[in-house]
Amino acid sequence: MFQILVKRALGENVTLFEVEAPRVARRHRAGQFVMLRPHAHSERIPLTIADVDRDRGSITLVVQAVGKTTFEMTERFFEGDSFSNVAGPLGNPTHIALPGKPEDFRGTVACVAGGIGAAPMLPIARAFREAGHEVVTILGARRKDLLVFEDRLGSASSELLVCTDDGSCGQKGFVTDVLKGLIESRRAAGGDVDLAIAIGPPIMMKFCSKTTQPFGVPTLVSLNTIMVDGTGMCGGCRVMVDGAAKYVCVDGPEFDGHHVDFDGMMRRQAMYRPEEIASLERYRENDPSCHLQPAVEAAVAEAEEAARPAAEGTTR
């Protein structure tokens, strides 16, 4: 069970796994996630499903190595190996509809993906396109080599707009700039953006929501908080939405971005930062021959001074 059929490096510390999980593949709908436990001593981490192949009975996960568990997955697991546990699909599927619009209305959806948020965005973009909506995907990263899923998203979308912080690919700038430009140009031409969906680092989702708010464009964000069971049992994933505690695992993972307390969420995401660093350092010490050691060190340094918190296993 849960054998790795394909493992492929997509970029710096970003790895794609196609994993055998027929029951998950059969039931999966866009927006859902799995809880994955790589081996018997691992944490259980939430990972959003990027793609499924029902014929092969497999699901695709894209993992960014940020902590011990995800580095271990990247470095110690190979094609033919198996993960101990994969449970899912969990969470509510994306509601493929435009809020406040008649059911037969076909409009425009802006899918805004930051970094490896591109992977979980793929099934969502595809589902809206299949439902007959225009899908404009905005894909952003810090640099060209951090862009993932450009091809897949390109073919799933009506239009793909790429941007990088340093201008090494596509437009130079943030996804928020491109999103704002898109809404303005559509409105100037008598059209509109009827729904925005943002998936990526918390800070990016926060600013996407801030960007769309003055325009009144409904905005969904897909959250990836720390979880233990993923089925509503522990409450560790709770996030404040409009002043009320919501469980990301069973109430989400998608919420109205205009009502999510992103600052509180980012603070909770950093709750185990010292433990995460200690765990990663210990892993590195135990494995001095590791060829990825520089990358581990860089990740530790980055985690220590990170302005934007990112939990282990953040893929959204």
Add this chain to the structure above:
Amino acid sequence: MTDPGKPSLTPEELEARVEGRKGLTAKQRGQLPKIFWKEQDAADRVHNIREVPFAYTAIEARAEAVRCLTCKNEPCVTGCPVAVDVPGFLKLVAEGDFRGAIRLIKETNLLPAICGRVCPQESQCQENCMVAKVHKDLGFAVSVGKIEAFLADWEREEGGVELPAVGAPTGKRVAIIGAGPSGLTCAGDLRRLGHEAVIFEAFHKAGGVLVYGIPEFRLPKDIVEAEVDNLRQMGVAFEFDTVIGQTMTVDDLFDDGFDAVYVATGAGLPYFVNVPGEDLNGVYSANEYLTRANLMGAYRFPEEDTPVLRRDNVAVLGGGNVAMDAARTALRLGAKNVFLVYRRSRDEMPARLEEVHHAEEEGVQFRMLSAPVEILSTDKGWVRALKIQKCELGEPDEKGRRRPLPIEGAYEELPVEIVIEAIGNGPNPLIPKTTAGLTTTRHGTLVVDEATMMTTRKGVFAGGDIVAGASTVILAMGHGRKAAAAIDAYLKNESAQPAAFDAT
């Protein structure tokens, strides 16, 4: 109350009691001193996770069993949710027939090693014990639970476990949802009746609350594993990582050829008090705290990858077994001050007496008649203190427990860095939400016909906390047993009708 501080009898005295048992009148037996078991010293045990009480030795168990009066009306049997023949097995223990005794228990209770440790005996079998009545002290009741645990341990470690005989195959298949005490019991009984039993479990391990909730120091996990292994040997199949309602639905199970379904998904949904500050860093549900520590092994972090916060000062909200478990786990994770904050007084606490006693011995500081009103924050969003309001007891509520009334202006701040909420759990809504034809009560529990445990949908049975609300392991097991019998009857004669829903 048990008092393990009291010395046991000398080996000679124990032998003499056992040898001379036949010459004793009932009155004399009732006057015999209770045999106290030894326990790990409180100062030592907070530094390890090993079990607190040491098991009786064989001679101690026999000498304690001699105290049973074998009352005609058997009040202990009446007090047991699964009606274990208590005087019957105690008599066999006194005679040294441990094999006979464990066989007798297993006729009604498949998991004695677990029940001996986690049942609230003082409100069940031991509550009405005539020996306690003679002494006018519940603490003098015959130690039924400790003897039961001894027998199960003896069987596992020395006697060799006798697996119940598996019935001739009936060709019928039953899906059981949830590998907790209720599901495990139901599966075992179904195998005895010859049905195929497949347990679907969301987690990666079997045991339910026995592995994620109850800590090692109260119920060693190798015991749970041994029981699960016995079921495996009886042919029970396990499918882990399967969240019914998500991975598959109940309808899928019928489509896959299952003839009946038993829903035993428990009360896994944690309640929060709903006071300001619950989203601060350092606030846990007891479910999360215990799951991290127990199931995920966070007490061994970083050997195990899952962390749990370790801080000097911890407040636990609640007065039940889960609150005691969380408080005692916090001590074992290195906390210096653990406050147990409860709105009512000690007398109203629903926890087992032994757990309250152990928690107190270990240094848990009880803050009774205290209601949490706010969790206070540092400037970085971490827990700084718990603000509590003192209460006094008012009139009894509908359950007969006296209601706590806040005293105006009487506030106190407990300086803590972690707050663990153990105020109760609700039924898990996943199955009711995703299964057509099931009816829930206003508490979210499933409506069943109490005689058969069948829900409002034909062929779907339910039991344990998903029906009873947060209850006990033994009651959940009792449901599992009752359901297995009813499922058997249903499979033989599918004319059985689903529960009628009475909205009152």
